[in-house]
Amino acid sequence: MDGDTYRLAVLAHKNRVFGYAVRLLADRDDARDVAQEALVRLWEHREKVPEVATARAWLLKTAHRLCVDRVRASAWEEEPEQLALAVDPTARSPEATASSRQLGEVLSATLGAMAPRDRAVLLLRDVEGLSYEECAEVLEVPLGTLKAILHRARERARLRLSAAGVTP
Amino acid sequence: MSQLDFTCALCRRRLQERLDGTLGERERSELEAHLTGCAECRTDAEGLSSLVSALGELPELEFPDAELEAVWSRTISPPRHRAPRWPVAVSAAAALLVAGLFAFERRDTEGEPTPTELAQAKADLELVTQLTQHALRVTQRGAVDAALHQAVNPALQQVPLFRRN
Numbered sequence: 001m002d003g004d005t006y007r008l009a010v011l012a013h014k015n016r017v018f019g020y021a022v023r024l025l026a027d028r029d030d031a032r033d034v035a036q037e038a039l040v041r042l043w044e045h046r047e048k049v050p051e052v053a054t055a056r057a058w059l060l061k062t063a064h065r066l067c068v069d070r071v072r073a074s075a076w077e078e079e080p081e082q083l084a085l086a087v088d089p090t091a092r093s094p095e096a097t098a099s100s101r102q103l104g105e106v107l108s109a110t111l112g113a114m115a116p117r118d119r120a121v122l123l124l125r126d127v128e129g130l131s132y133e134e135c136a137e138v139l140e141v142p143l144g145t146l147k148a149i150l151h152r153a154r155e156r157a158r159l160r161l162s163a164a165g166v167t168p
Numbered sequence: 169m170s171q172l173d174f175t176c177a178l179c180r181r182r183l184q185e186r187l188d189g190t191l192g193e194r195e196r197s198e199l200e201a202h203l204t205g206c207a208e209c210r211t212d213a214e215g216l217s218s219l220v221s222a223l224g225e226l227p228e229l230e231f232p233d234a235e236l237e238a239v240w241s242r243t244i245s246p247p248r249h250r251a252p253r254w255p256v257a258v259s260a261a262a263a264l265l266v267a268g269l270f271a272f273e274r275r276d277t278e279g280e281p282t283p284t285e286l287a288q289a290k291a292d293l294e295l296v297t298q299l300t301q302h303a304l305r306v307t308q309r310g311a312v313d314a315a316l317h318q319a320v321n322p323a324l325q326q327v328p329l330f331r332r333n
Contacts, residue, residue, distance in 0.1 A: 003244045006243065006244065007244065010236070010239060014231040014236060014239075015228045015229060015230055015231050016228070017231070018229055018230075018231040018235075019226075019228060019229035022229050023226075032231075032232065032235050035231055035235065036235050036238055036239055036242075039239045039243075040239055040242045040243055043242075043243035043244070103222055104222075104225075104226055104227060107222055107223065107226060108226070122223060126219075126220050126223035126224060127223050127224065127226055129224070132188070147184075147188070150184075151181075151184040154184065154187075154216060154219060154220065155180070155216075157219055158212070158215045158216050158219050161215070161219065162215060
């Protein structure tokens, strides 16, 4: 990857990397640091990533590892208690389901209330659109385990939204 | 576990497989048949597919410009740092060119130039030529950077390939 390709890759993927870090860490300051570091590391490892298209999975994997370093190991599979009630009560009204902006806020709150690993798999697969193989590589789990984690996370998210009275 | 429980449990697994795109034709027919007769599973199915659609439509978050500048400064030179240099380089070359021409004109009015003056004039002309060529190169790079920054990059953001797959 030369300088021009690197520049294109950064411009093409910077928002995805930043968005992933923001939603996984639920902290914009930490997410800024993570995204910047991931983008710089792409330059440092440019021989391994020849094309703009392949840079996305590489960047998300790097960002994920940087995020994991910032989350306590013991908290990786726990649901954060302080965020469990983060769903905006006003979004429970029937009118709220009609607003995509409010739905986005409720979804973000729902993601924030989930265990980081569940959040990560939903973000990688259903938000970022990585393949199952790419998701498994990022999370460093076998393909079968990845599917089990993904299915459970989707079901938990659906139940949370349902309990909040929100139908996407 | 009753037959109904088993069927609903299997249905939930099949719903996920349908989202994954790994469901065969026969399993799909069985699933549809079950959904037709089970209101609870139908509600779950709608909730699950709506959840996945809504996740895919979450808005893109903008990486702050200040952070992007920091990335450029830690990796490759940012366009904005080079852009201000080219008007300066062009002005410097133009000033030297005018000074050189003025000096030539002065010499011309004072009779035939000496060999030393001719050699000096040749050296001056060579310097002006080199500076002009350098200014043109810098100008070209600056113009390309400016075009990339102002037109090409924003346009690339509209290309689906670069937004997301």
